[in-house]
Amino acid sequence: MAEKVLMKGNEAIAEAAIRAGCMHYFGYPITPQTEIAAYMAKRMPKIGGVFLQAESEIAAINMVYGVAGTGFRVMTSSSSPGISLKGEGISYLAGADLPALIVNVQRGGPGLGGIQPSQSDYFQATRGLGHGDFHLIVMAPASVQEMADMTAKCFDLSDKYRVPAMILADGTLGQMMEPVVLPEPTEYKPDKPWAVTGTNCERKHNIINSLYLKPEELEKTNFERFERYKAIEENEPLWEEFMMDDAEICVAAFGIAARVSKNAIMAAREKGIKVGMIRPITLWPFPKKPFKAAADKCKAFISVELSMGQMIEDVQLATECKVPVTLCNRAGGMIPSPEEVLEAIERAAGGNK
Amino acid sequence: MATTQILIAGFGGQGVLFAGKCIAYKGLEEGKQLSWLPSYGPEMRGGTANCSVIISDTPVGSPIVSTPDVLTAMNLPSLDKYEDATAKGGKIFVDSSLIDRKVNRTDVDAYYIPATKLANDAGFPTLANMIMMGKMIKEAGFVSMDGMKEALSHVISAKRADMLDINLKAIEIGYNYEG
Amino acid sequence: MAVVFQKPKALTDAPLHYCPGCTHGIIHRLVAEAIDELGIEGKTVGVAPVGCSVMAYDYFACDMVEAAHGRAPAVATGLKRALPENIIFTYQGDGDLASIGMAETVHAATRNENITVIFVNNAIYGMTGGQMAPTSLPGQVTQTSPYGRDTATVGFPIRVSEMLSTLDGPEFIQRVAVNNVKNINAAKKAIKKAFQNQVEGKGFSLVEVVSTCPTNWGLTPQKALEWVEEKMIPYYPLGVYKDRSANKEEK
Known part of the structure; x- marks a missing residue:
């Protein structure tokens, strides 16, 4: 087995990206994700890759757009306010069907907000990262190991479906160190007949584009893209079930909130409360199936979030509002403590007796 | 031992993150589950800094230490802030050259180490953090001293290899400190 | 029969959509001729802007990318x-390059990014129907400066070539016009040099082409060309603003 090393989550993403064959990184400094840029700045020149600190988040995402058009693997990373700036470029990536990886190490908002961890960009990531009808593949790691593994996975899925992918992490996961086994390095050789690499005067020109002035043509691209989204929704949802076998109460939490919730669930189990957790790993596609199934046997759901309650809407939709879903949350950079989650579990257990 | 939650706190520049990192690497060498989480942001320059380290035999849940089993306070604000949060039966380590009050809690074990003074006397004034760490390891036993040098070699860059022995010495001073 | 005149190979057969009297067609042709003459069509990738030349991706036969408004230098x-x-290469208008995309322009220039930028300056937003551009002249009447550009409230036009030439980064910056044969010939030479520089690895080369917009200027094609001579060129003097290699040779 490969060696376990101790790394920050941000660094694990950077190293895993390189090992997935991503040789192009464009970014702009912003806390709490700057370690990704710093790591790339150090490594890329030594392995013949490209690190470029762009003049803005907007420029960075458009540089990504340029590289993505050539078929090479490419990424950018930022934190919440910077991701808002990238929104335009992400919409263009989606409209031109270009694969790319965007990492959001979230911090509290809105506005300049703060620099402490948050999950308040859930809506932005899963609903509205730009104008127009589109989705990103969104993965939510909950450990440094997953920061590395999901980076590789995002590149693969993004290439497979020609849909940009996002890692939705937070400041805690970015800054913390844990042992991690890094994926084996791979060399990525693009094989994308649509890419712009020069016609060599041997084929008709390729065009990377999202402009369709004829509405019937634009509609066609939308329908075609949503066929791919449908395939993603069928094939790619990922989740973890924790102590769900006999659970009467179901905690829904992703990322760092799921880590905190595990402590609370263990404590609640010691008190004899039958509680478990479904942890969405892909946020889009949202893992509807396990929630729908759990709704038939659990009497209450608790959505634990570092936001004012965003994923809770997906939980309500997936459970078809059959049972009450309550919110246990902190916001603005605060993290719910295991005790707060335990209280919410106890309330849910007591309330329905 | 199941899980030890460690909080090391002090001023920025005292090396609290570094001490936590050394513990984390030692835990890694011993094949334990662990997490290391720093405070981050502007307070890293001069203000208070702290880091959460969890060493466990089972997978680590929340990496945030809110109820430390082991608290190391390297300045008064840190002791004021975290003393009450410390777990019942926990251990509090105080740098008594910088903090002139005693621990008020009676349901914890308190240890007073004049680490900054010991470090100055030994000729490496910046290594009070490592002296505190030595004492923590001795009393709390979440990692062992065996193979400490190898663990340190991961944290101290090859360029500063001369610092390795000095750090090890500081840890030993703390480990052997009685009083 | 001897062929004495033909369309450059680097242009497709798609009919151009530009208004009568618009000089985009001439500039497209000059770019395509430069590509043909340097024999680089097969390895060229162009970046189209947002603006009148948005559909340049249909007209150039090389691989093409359509960029978001102003972002062409970043995409490039x-x-x-x-x-x-x-x-x-990028092909950009004045709103694209000098307004919304100014940051991308300046930073690609200062990095001496080894790309070629064709900057078409016609002092107006054409595609959206004739609004004030960053290069609209003082007093110029547009849809959004209906009483004439008032420099007291909206400031002055930006002379892009002069401004960029103050940077240490860029290799080559020249302003040309396409309002008469003599100027067109000079423009051709400048555009070819801007591509040649890239082939030789010299770096950021920008050619600002003073162009027309008869439709939105409210002038006939003929009058528009005269307006270029009488109004535009005095404000935007033609010439080489930066040529690092030439300066080196002199020294």
């Missing part, structure tokens, strides 16, 4: 970094 940077052996 990505392309060039991924494909250093290829030839990358």
Whole structure:
């Protein structure tokens, strides 16, 4: 087995990206994700890759757009306010069907907000990262190991479906160190007949584009893209079930909130409360199936979030509002403590007796 | 031992993150589950800094230490802030050259180490953090001293290899400190 | 029968959509001729802007990318970094390059990004129907400056070539016009040099082409050309603003 090393989550993403064959990184400094840029700045020149600190988040995402058009693997990373700036470029990536990886190490908002961890960009990531009808593949790691593994996975899925992918992490996961086994390095050789690499005067020109002035043509691209989204929704949802076998109460939490919730669930189990957790790993596609199934046997759901309650809407939709879903949350950079989650579990257990 | 939650706190520049990192690497060498989480942001320059380290035999849940089993306070604000949060039966380590009050809690074990003074006397004034760490390891036993040098070699860059022995010495001073 | 005149190979057969009297067609042709003469069509990737020339991707026969408004230099940077052996050019208007995309322009220039930028300055937003541009002249009447550009409230036009030439980064900056045969010939030479520079690895080369917009200027094609001579060129003097290699040779 490969060696376990101790790394920050941000660094694990950077190293895993390189090992997935991503040789192009464009970014702009912003806390709490700057370690990704710093790591790339150090490594890329030594392995013949490209690190470029762009003049803005907007420029960075458009540089990504340029590289993505050539078929090479490419990424950018930022934190919440910077991701808002990238929104335009992400919409263009989606409209031109270009694969790319965007990492959001979230911090509290809105506005300049703060620099402490948050999950308040859930809506932005899963609903509205730009104008127009589109989705990103969104993965939510909950450990440094997953920061590395999901980076590789995002590149693969993004290439497979020609849909940009996002890692939705937070400041805690970015800054913390844990042992991690890094994926084996791979060399990525693009094989994308649509890419712009020069016609060599041997084929008709390729065009990377999202402009369709004829509405019937634009509609066609939308329908075609949503066929791919449908395939993603069928094939790619990922989740973890924790102590769900006999659970009467179901905690829904992703990322760092799921880590905190595990402590609370263990404590609640010691008190004899039958509680478990479904942890969405892909946020889009949202893992509807396990929630729908759990709704038939659990009497209450608790959505634990570092936001004012965003994923809770997906939980309500997936459970078809059959049972009450309550919110246990902190916001603005605060993290719910295991005790707060335990209280919410106890309330849910007591309330329905 | 199941899980030890460690909080090391002090001023920025005292090396609290570094001490936590050394513990984390030692835990890694011993094949334990662990997490290391720093405070981050502007307070890293001069203000208070702290880091959460969890060493466990089972997978680590929340990496945030809110109820430390082991608290190391390297300045008064840190002791004021975290003393009450410390777990019942926990251990509090105080740098008594910088903090002139005693621990008020009676349901914890308190240890007073004049680490900054010991470090100055030994000729490496910046290594009070490592002296505190030595004492923590001795009393709390979440990692062992065996193979400490190898663990340190991961944290101290090859360029500063001369610092390795000095750090090890500081840890030993703390480990052997009685009083 | 001897062919004495033909369309450059680097242009497709798609009919151009530009208004009568618009000089985009001439500039497209000059770019395509330069590509043909340098024999680089097969390895060239062009970046189209948002503006009148948005559909340039249909007209050039090389691989093309359509960029977001103003972002062409950033997109070109990505392309060039991924494909250093290829030839990358952007084709941008004044709103695209000098307003919304000014940051991308300045920073690509200061990095001396080895790309070619064709900057078409016609002092107006054409595609959206004739609004004030960053290069609209003082007093110029547009849809959004209906009483004439009032420099007291909206400031002065930006002389892009002069401004960029103050940077240490860029290799080559020249302003040309396409309002008469003499100027067209000079423009051709400048555009070819801007591509040649990239082939030779010299760096950021920008040609500002003073152009027309008879439709939105409210002038006949003939009068528009006269307006270029009488109004535009005095404010935007033609010439080489920066040529690092030439300066080196002199020294």
